[in-house]
Amino acid sequence: MDGMLENLSKTEFISVCVQDPRLHKDDLWHTHIDYEICLHTNSMCFRKKASSVRRRYSEFVWLRHCLERNALIIEIPKLPPWNPFFSLRNTGQVTQRMKGLQEFLEIVLQTPLLLSDSRLHLFLQSDLSVTKIEKCALGKTRYTVAEAIQRSSSGYISRLEDKASCDSDCESSTSSSGLGLSVDTAIRESPLPFSESSDRDPELFSCLSEFSNKYQLIEP
Numbered sequence: 001m002d003g004m005l006e007n008l009s010k011t012e013f014i015s016v017c018v019q020d021p022r023l024h025k026d027d028l029w030h031t032h033i034d035y036e037i038c039l040h041t042n043s044m045c046f047r048k049k050a051s052s053v054r055r056r057y058s059e060f061v062w063l064r065h066c067l068e069r070n071a072l073i074i075e076i077p078k079l080p081p082w083n084p085f086f087s088l089r090n091t092g093q094v095t096q097r098m099k100g101l102q103e104f105l106e107i108v109l110q111t112p113l114l115l116s117d118s119r120l121h122l123f124l125q126s127d128l129s130v131t132k133i134e135k136c137a138l139g140k141t142r143y144t145v146a147e148a149i150q151r152s153s154s155g156y157i158s159r160l161e162d163k164a165s166c167d168s169d170c171e172s173s174t175s176s177s178g179l180g181l182s183v184d185t186a187i188r189e190s191p192l193p194f195s196e197s198s199d200r201d202p203e204l205f206s207c208l209s210e211f212s213n214k215y216q217l218i219e220p
Contacts, residue, residue: 016103077107
């Protein structure tokens with residue numbers, strides 16, 4: 001019995017759940033719904049073993065486009081189709097879309113090659129916007145992918161961005177007087193951190209061969 005429990009504890013799993021739709025009012029005329037993505041895993045491919053973030057449908061569309069662009073010959077699962085008659089207040093339609101989003105993530109997380117894409121990890125385990133995810137994956141932020149994930153929701157990333165904005169303003173004014181370079185210039189001249197693909201995290205990629213042999217998806 002003890003041996004069975006020990007073997008079970010060593011089996012890698014990823015459990016993902018899309019839940020808790022919330023309606024947000026952007027302005028007088030526009031509203032949107034976002035969903036909570038809860039992830040629980042013991043896989044070494046993930047920096048956090050438990051996480052929760054909120055994403056909206058348009059961000060899922062962005063993620064699928066990124067994965068499709070980077071996956072080459074791998075077929076990416078489809079999202080729930082865009083519905084011109086979708087009502088944010090129609091419980092049935094919202095529930096159906098939420099179920100489709102979860103099924104999309106479950107299939108993605110069963111594909112080891114896709115787990116090497118750092119944008120997927122930032123999407124699932126950080127509170128960065130999609131614009132900032134792109135910049136972080138390309139090495140154009142003051143924080144690394146690991147820092148963005150480990151310190152999400154702590155205010156650390158916001159403080160770094162505020163400091164970067166201040167430094168950029170100060171150094172830009174210095175540069176205009178001919179005495180230095182702006183932060184943007186320094187970033188453009190620095191090499192990207194990933195040699196083969198800037199979107200793929202080498203540390204994550206290195207674990208996939210072992211992970212693919214032991215992988216098991218557990219539905220929430």
